[in-house]
Amino acid sequence: MTPVAVLEVGVVGCGVAGQAAATLLADTGHRVTVFERFAEAKPSGAGLLLQPTGLAVLRVLGLAEEAERLGARIDGLLGLNHRRHVVLDLAYGDLHPAAYGLGIHRGALFKLLHARLQRSTAGLVTDAEIVDVVHDAGRATLVDKAGRRHGPFDLVVVADGAHSRLRERLMPRAWAPLYPWGCIWATVPDHRGFATAPGMLQQRVHGTATMMGLLPIGQNLVTLFWSLPAAQLEPGRSIDIEAWRTEAMALWPEAATLIEHAANAGDFARATYRHVALPRWNEGPVLFIGDAAHGTSPQLGQGANLGLLDAHALSRALATNAGLAAALAQFARERGSAVRFYRQASHLLTPFFQSHLPLLGSVRDALMGPACRAPGLRGIMTTTLAGLRRGWLSASTLDAEGHYPLDF
Numbered sequence: 001m002t003p004v005a006v007l008e009v010g011v012v013g014c015g016v017a018g019q020a021a022a023t024l025l026a027d028t029g030h031r032v033t034v035f036e037r038f039a040e041a042k043p044s045g046a047g048l049l050l051q052p053t054g055l056a057v058l059r060v061l062g063l064a065e066e067a068e069r070l071g072a073r074i075d076g077l078l079g080l081n082h083r084r085h086v087v088l089d090l091a092y093g094d095l096h097p098a099a100y101g102l103g104i105h106r107g108a109l110f111k112l113l114h115a116r117l118q119r120s121t122a123g124l125v126t127d128a129e130i131v132d133v134v135h136d137a138g139r140a141t142l143v144d145k146a147g148r149r150h151g152p153f154d155l156v157v158v159a160d161g162a163h164s165r166l167r168e169r170l171m172p173r174a175w176a177p178l179y180p181w182g183c184i185w186a187t188v189p190d191h192r193g194f195a196t197a198p199g200m201l202q203q204r205v206h207g208t209a210t211m212m213g214l215l216p217i218g219q220n221l222v223t224l225f226w227s228l229p230a231a232q233l234e235p236g237r238s239i240d241i242e243a244w245r246t247e248a249m250a251l252w253p254e255a256a257t258l259i260e261h262a263a264n265a266g267d268f269a270r271a272t273y274r275h276v277a278l279p280r281w282n283e284g285p286v287l288f289i290g291d292a293a294h295g296t297s298p299q300l301g302q303g304a305n306l307g308l309l310d311a312h313a314l315s316r317a318l319a320t321n322a323g324l325a326a327a328l329a330q331f332a333r334e335r336g337s338a339v340r341f342y343r344q345a346s347h348l349l350t351p352f353f354q355s356h357l358p359l360l361g362s363v364r365d366a367l368m369g370p371a372c373r374a375p376g377l378r379g380i381m382t383t384t385l386a387g388l389r390r391g392w393l394s395a396s397t398l399d400a401e402g403h404y405p406l407d408f
Helices: 016-027 052-060 064-070 106-119 165-170 241-251 253-265 303-319 324-352 358-373 375-385
Strands: 008-012 031-035 047-050 072-074 076-081 086-091 101-105 123-125 130-136 139-144 149-153 155-158 181-189 200-206 210-218 221-229 269-271 286-288
Touching (some): 047 303, 086 358, 101 221, 130 165, 149 155, 181 253, 200 358, 210 241, 324 358
Antiparallel strands (some): 130 139, 181 269
């Protein structure tokens, strides 16, 4: 089919999804401008887990090898409760002997994507916080906080994150409540290889109110995260580091060196999350992608991966349809079921790990470990971890090399 003609595209947000979309669209000939609200584009956040799905998009961008050099191979997920009983035990090798995830610092991934963006034909406008979009005869003009207008554009891609102000402005019927739980995190050195040696994302839980995780992210570093109610993460509210140290040591004494380093540094960042559900993907020529479109809790570790897949799907849709409306309709069809599954699954699973409902913790401890050993359920859980689910009843399979197959 004849592809869409060359479009003027404005991308709002210079994060994972925004940079990937801008680069892929520029590479296929569209005239792209990225708008970033900060004076200097920069990353925020801790380590993240790239699944086979996200790694496949990085291969299209030519960034996978460098990402693998900077990150840490993750072979599976191991979660224990405070009694050392297995809660989660999943391995990518069940899907294919060569399959794996990749732990990487968000800053390292940002730099790779940003350097790739700068090598493309896309332009970047910084210090431009976009606060409104004005529609005009099927096109869209962006308005920044200073009142400056940018455009008009044939297509605007909104990728400004889970706390998107533009989503509130343009889609007031969107559902985006704040999760009642968030986390603090810190990246610490792991010179003794406690977290990196097993090649696992590890978690420890006690009931539903206490959860700690360790994610190797390469370069002898590990991201440590600790669950807290969102009310305790409000700006200006102090975190009792000594109380945290005591509780963390009791939960996971084997990680004492990492806990001590994090406590002594006291350099914790805070993160809150939203459960985002839009009534539709686009409002005319304005399309939402990434966390702005489908933010979830981080329980399933899919945020960056879903955003990368959004970017790839958009590029493919524009390359295989003769009109913008048809391309956006194809994008919605392709991304709808998988995104809906991960949004719903994350929402259902999160209270079993983060809530004020201790009974759910008991149910989790009793059932999830055995579920990981049951052949049928283990397959569903592992494909969910790897980002392969297309919906509740279907999943993609990896190719002969253990990679997630992309059609474009």
